[in-house]
Amino acid sequence: DTGVSQNPRHKITKRGQNVTFRCDPISEHNRLYWYRQTLGQGPEFLTYFQNEAQLEKSRLLSDRFSAERPKGSFSTLEIQRTEQGDSAMYLCASSRGQHNEQFFGPGTRLTVL
């Protein structure tokens, strides 16, 4: 048990709908990351927060994606106007420390029909 929780664990939606995922990091961790993992691939970085500040975004994060961490604790990832290509596992991780040891949550599996 890594201590990072994500909700929901599974989400099925129709193309064009909006979806929102939540991540609760380990309580003393000030860094929070979102990754996306498709079948047969390793996780790919999407975005990063240090406390409430979003410090880095991948070019994978299109305008339809938005992430927030309003109080430096939990984070949300919203996808607007979902497309079938958005189907993937969305992973959240948190860390604290100089050498960036990240602890991952169980992920949210999104299926866009």
Add this chain to the structure above:
Amino acid sequence: GNSVTQMEGPVTLSEEAFLTINCTYTATGYPSLFWYVQYPGEGLQLLLKATKADDKGSNKGFEATYRKETTSFHLEKGSVQVSDSAVYFCALSLNSGYSTLTFGKGTMLLVSP
């Protein structure tokens, strides 16, 4: 850019066999190196790490040595068990304040009794 290359799987072994999973990397700086493991139906777990050249990370009988001269971080275990069946991911992060993880594609290990 930064990248990680792993040997393709699946790797199929009998119990008590010796395991090697190859991992090489390219990086623009001096990275920290990690092995993560993903058991069926579970999230990513950190297996071991090494933060500088010639460091050896070890955990649960697994070992990997950070080889700067060959830009490698191969995972080894002397005697695998059925319970080691999982997908193994090699990853790197640059030793900056908030660097993200770059993952390989993963290598599936299947251990039979």
